[in-house]
Amino acid sequence: MNKTVNQKAWFFVLPVLILVAFNAIVPLMTVVNYSVQETFGDNVFFWAGITWFEDVLRSSRFHDAMGRQLFFTFTILAIEVPLGVIIALAMPRKGIWVSVCLVLMAMPLLIPWNVVGAMWNIFGLPEIGLLGKTLNTIGFDYNYTRQPGDAWFTLIMMDVWHWTSLVVLLAYAGLVSIPDAYYQAAKIDGASSWAIFRYIQLPKMKRVLTIAILLRFMDSFNIYTEPSVLTGGGPGNSTTLLSIDLVKIALGQFDLGPAAAMSLIYFLVILLMSWIFYTVMTRNEEQ
Amino acid sequence: MARISLSSLKHSYLPNPSNDADWALKELNLNWDDGGAYALLGPSGCGKTTLLNIISGLLNPSHGKVLFGDDDVTGLPPEQRHIAQVFQFPVVYDTMTVYDNLAFPLRNRGVDEKTVGERVSEIAAMTDLTEMLGKRASGLTADGKQKISLGRGLVRTDVNAILFDEPLTVIDPHLKFQLRSKLKEIHQRTANTMIYVTHDQTEALTFADRVVVMNVGEVVQIGTPEELFETPHHTFVGHFIGSPGMNVIPCKIDNGKAVLSGVSVKTSNKAATDVKQAEIGVRPEFISFAKKGLEVQVTKVSDAGRFNIVDAILAGNPIKLLVPEGSPIPSETAHIELKADRTRIYCDGRLAGLEGAA
Numbered sequence: 001m002n003k004t005v006n007q008k009a010w011f012f013v014l015p016v017l018i019l020v021a022f023n024a025i026v027p028l029m030t031v032v033n034y035s036v037q038e039t040f041g042d043n044v045f046f047w048a049g050i051t052w053f054e055d056v057l058r059s060s061r062f063h064d065a066m067g068r069q070l071f072f073t074f075t076i077l078a079i080e081v082p083l084g085v086i087i088a089l090a091m092p093r094k095g096i097w098v099s100v101c102l103v104l105m106a107m108p109l110l111i112p113w114n115v116v117g118a119m120w121n122i123f124g125l126p127e128i129g130l131l132g133k134t135l136n137t138i139g140f141d142y143n144y145t146r147q148p149g150d151a152w153f154t155l156i157m158m159d160v161w162h163w164t165s166l167v168v169l170l171a172y173a174g175l176v177s178i179p180d181a182y183y184q185a186a187k188i189d190g191a192s193s194w195a196i197f198r199y200i201q202l203p204k205m206k207r208v209l210t211i212a213i214l215l216r217f218m219d220s221f222n223i224y225t226e227p228s229v230l231t232g233g234g235p236g237n238s239t240t241l242l243s244i245d246l247v248k249i250a251l252g253q254f255d256l257g258p259a260a261a262m263s264l265i266y267f268l269v270i271l272l273m274s275w276i277f278y279t280v281m282t283r284n285e286e287q
Numbered sequence: 288m289a290r291i292s293l294s295s296l297k298h299s300y301l302p303n304p305s306n307d308a309d310w311a312l313k314e315l316n317l318n319w320d321d322g323g324a325y326a327l328l329g330p331s332g333c334g335k336t337t338l339l340n341i342i343s344g345l346l347n348p349s350h351g352k353v354l355f356g357d358d359d360v361t362g363l364p365p366e367q368r369h370i371a372q373v374f375q376f377p378v379v380y381d382t383m384t385v386y387d388n389l390a391f392p393l394r395n396r397g398v399d400e401k402t403v404g405e406r407v408s409e410i411a412a413m414t415d416l417t418e419m420l421g422k423r424a425s426g427l428t429a430d431g432k433q434k435i436s437l438g439r440g441l442v443r444t445d446v447n448a449i450l451f452d453e454p455l456t457v458i459d460p461h462l463k464f465q466l467r468s469k470l471k472e473i474h475q476r477t478a479n480t481m482i483y484v485t486h487d488q489t490e491a492l493t494f495a496d497r498v499v500v501m502n503v504g505e506v507v508q509i510g511t512p513e514e515l516f517e518t519p520h521h522t523f524v525g526h527f528i529g530s531p532g533m534n535v536i537p538c539k540i541d542n543g544k545a546v547l548s549g550v551s552v553k554t555s556n557k558a559a560t561d562v563k564q565a566e567i568g569v570r571p572e573f574i575s576f577a578k579k580g581l582e583v584q585v586t587k588v589s590d591a592g593r594f595n596i597v598d599a600i601l602a603g604n605p606i607k608l609l610v611p612e613g614s615p616i617p618s619e620t621a622h623i624e625l626k627a628d629r630t631r632i633y634c635d636g637r638l639a640g641l642e643g644a645a
Contacts, residue, residue: 184345185378189439190366190395199380199391
């Protein structure tokens with residue numbers, strides 16, 4: 001086969017290239033630039049090599065933030081994915097209630113992130129918030145602004161409330177695409193409800209659940225707005241996730257070098273873990 | 288295994304059926320003998336799948352009973368009816384191997400692994416799946432998947448009947464014949480009752496010992512393929528079976544005899560006196576050109592291999608004739624002769640003189 005060489009095609013790629021250059025490549029390279037230099041202000045830079053990377057990787061502050069981040073992400077995944085699947089299974093497949101359920105499910109997804117943070121901030125206040133007041137009235141000593149455990153509880157509840165719907169909607173889409181014949185065949189084969197779930201519903205939901213887990217992983221690893229509005233990383237540093245810590249270093253302390261190095265490490269971690277997730281979850285299909 | 292009887296069965300998908308058109312299945316009484324190979328034949332939407340799902344228990348009929356032997360199973364769920372069903376689109380459990388797929392119905396019923404192994408290898412041999420037992424079922428082709436569906440039905444020893452719902456729809460044409468022969472072979476070997484739903488007359492006529500022809504929710508005729516071809520009880524059957532179908536020509540009735548454009552036509556049956564709409568039914572195979580007789584205008588000749596199909600106009604109605612290859616075909620005006628013992632009068636669509644038959 002002879003391929004025609006036509007360099008003119010590059011012109012068609014150019015507009016996209018310019019766009020991507022200005023919104024992704026140039027900012028990213030700026031970060032790379034900062035990460036290997038030291039500055040004392042006035043736009044004067046000195047070469048710093050990989051000092052900042054070494055510092056960040058050795059700092060216990062980064063380790064702690066990473067630990068909290070991993071704990072947060074895996075906790076919400078462990079709750080949202082099974083819960084989302086259970087809710088999707090319980091949702092009706094036919095009739096007028098389908099639309100009602102879908103709209104109800106979509107609601108939390110439509111609320112701006114900082115509003116979600118503000119809502120839960122007020123909701124959890126021990127003196128006036130519905131949740132905080134109720135918990136204290138029935139005998140729990142609940143105060144998310146003072147006790148780290150309570151702060152974590154509220155943070156996770158908020159994320160579950162906000163994002164489980166996404167898993168529900170995706171899982172539901174997977175469920176309704178299963179033809180009736182599968183359920184009929186399973187009935188005739190005498191399959192139990194568990195067997196139907198295990199061998200029909202779960203395999204058919206696999207693709208959408210892979211997407212759901214990937215999206216939730218990436219989003220929760222990047223999460224900033226909601227915890228920032230809810231707890232601001234407190235009490236103390238107890239809910240300071242990676243992104244909150246990054247903003248503190250970059251914009252609070254103006255340590256551009258370490259912040260840039262941390263951004264790059266942060267970015268590579270997400271990239272690496274997404275890749276691992278995706279490879280593991282799609283591995284079986286290629287056999 | 289048991290004989291399956293349907294007694295005054297009726298079904299509607301609507302909660303309050305009011306007129307005839309609301310019934311997906313009009314009242315019917317049917318007996319399926321143990322070990323028979325049956326086909327349910329009819330155009331799309333005639334109620335054959337509805338009937339099949341009622342037998343398997345996936346659907347509860349609005350009226351009437353389903354009996355297996357002497358037991359009333361109308362209220363029983365599918366898993367307690369000991370029925371196997373193969374669907375239009377192959378259903379396999381994707382994540383399981385072929386072996387696990389075949390073992391699934393047995394394991395669900397708590398059969399011990401040793402018996403499962405024996406049954407699975409026996410059925411795999413019967414359905415030519417032995418070499419694929421270790422493979423993932425999702426990797427198989429459509430015909431392989433349909434064999435698994437069939438195998439899952441055969442693997443159980445307590446099966447009363449195997450129901451097929453247009454199982455060859457997604458199979459490649461050259462494999463259809465193979466799979467159909469396989470079904471025939473398995474039927475002969477296992478002597479299971481098989482009910483095969485299809486809208487394809489070739490499939491029905493080659494597979495079944497007895498064919499049930501349905502149209503708009505009604506059973507119009509039950510018979511062997513020969514009976515359906517030779518004595519259609521309804522113009523629908525005559526037209527639906529055979530290629531090309533039976534000619535149906537409107538006629539007048541005079542003293543029980545058919546009269547076509549003023550000429551009396553010899554038929555094998557007589558019509559009653561009070562007839563609203565009378566027709567003559569005769570297959571293209573039983574019409575030939577003659578020196579004298581009814582006058583037709585030949586309009587078109589199509590070559591169908593060993594036969595020529597001749598289109599003609601008889602007293603304003605289109606008819607078709609099958610003429611053997613090589614026989615002379617007159618052009619324009621010609622005369623035809625109808626074989627008297629194969630020419631019948633139909634009153635309001637039904638074969639005249641046939642009382643009380645379905």
